[in-house]
Amino acid sequence: MNCQELKEAAWDYHENLLSPARQAEYDAHVASCTECTAFMKVCAEVTCEGMLEFLDDYIDRTLEAERRAIFERHLAICPECIAYLDSYQKTRDLTGSLPDGKPDADVPADLLRAILASRDRR
Amino acid sequence: MGRSESRTEKTRDSSEAALLSRLLAGEEDAYSELIRAHGGRMLSVARRILRSDEDAEDAVQDAFVSAFRSLDRFQGKSRFGTWLHRIATNSALMLLRKRPARAEIDIEFLLPEFLEGRHHAGAPPRWSELPEEEASRRELWNLVREKIDELPENYRIPLLLYDIEHLEMAEIAEQMKITKNAVKVRLCRARQALRGLLSPSMVESAG
Numbered sequence: 649m650n651c652q653e654l655k656e657a658a659w660d661y662h663e664n665l666l667s668p669a670r671q672a673e674y675d676a677h678v679a680s681c682t683e684c685t686a687f688m689k690v691c692a693e694v695t696c697e698g699m700l701e702f703l704d705d706y707i708d709r710t711l712e713a714e715r716r717a718i719f720e721r722h723l724a725i726c727p728e729c730i731a732y733l734d735s736y737q738k739t740r741d742l743t744g745s746l747p748d749g750k751p752d753a754d755v756p757a758d759l760l761r762a763i764l765a766s767r768d769r770r
Numbered sequence: 771m772g773r774s775e776s777r778t779e780k781t782r783d784s785s786e787a788a789l790l791s792r793l794l795a796g797e798e799d800a801y802s803e804l805i806r807a808h809g810g811r812m813l814s815v816a817r818r819i820l821r822s823d824e825d826a827e828d829a830v831q832d833a834f835v836s837a838f839r840s841l842d843r844f845q846g847k848s849r850f851g852t853w854l855h856r857i858a859t860n861s862a863l864m865l866l867r868k869r870p871a872r873a874e875i876d877i878e879f880l881l882p883e884f885l886e887g888r889h890h891a892g893a894p895p896r897w898s899e900l901p902e903e904e905a906s907r908r909e910l911w912n913l914v915r916e917k918i919d920e921l922p923e924n925y926r927i928p929l930l931l932y933d934i935e936h937l938e939m940a941e942i943a944e945q946m947k948i949t950k951n952a953v954k955v956r957l958c959r960a961r962q963a964l965r966g967l968l969s970p971s972m973v974e975s976a977g
Binding site: 700701728732744 | 801814835884910933957965
């Protein structure tokens, strides 16, 4: 198993979906490769589900430095989270730029009368 | 330019102060003037919350009655517009609470799924870039409005108040009678659910 193959198999490894033989190859590679040992640490830092909790703080840049670094290390190894973050950010861009819709309507005359009448009744 | 803006501000301040004095003196014309100046915007806000013209008018009427009652406590610390927008939002939310609950979708089906190890169960579809062209943008905004309306009220309201009415998180918490953290969580889930609703129209293959 080379480094690229290991990265592709990382989540299956965490889900225990690899065959025993493949898992042994995986462990052997991690034991002999400092880069993949570091990669495994990143995988263990935060799960994809855990990433959801920090989406808004990450986009708003209100995430404290250490968490931001963890978030970014996870993004660097997880194409699924990159795709999710991109679609989430676009959703925010759409709602944040949504115009008010119908322009402010004039107050209908009968409503104006009703409001003034309810004031008189006080 | 700054100086001219500041002059405009001062003019607005003094005209609002004059209107407030006339209102406190009970001048009928002043009441009509206040309603005409701000009622339209209040109706729009109430309509967005209640999704009904008739209910929006009821909410605005309630809002003005409540505003007139507390005029003597309005110190002019905020603008009439800001103050009335807040009261209209509150009236609309009160009316919304009284309305019979409508059938609502379960947003759990719109949130991402995870495997046992909490990794994404499947690759989330890649979204195409947002259109820059005005007509396509407008078409997309209509879709976004339609999908926001499909959200359960507990999620639609924080999204509406934060992203569209631009209220502060603390103010939404106060209006909805929940904690600020609960607003933050609901807002994030609302955006995730909306993302799920929009996704079929936004994936790259859908053009």
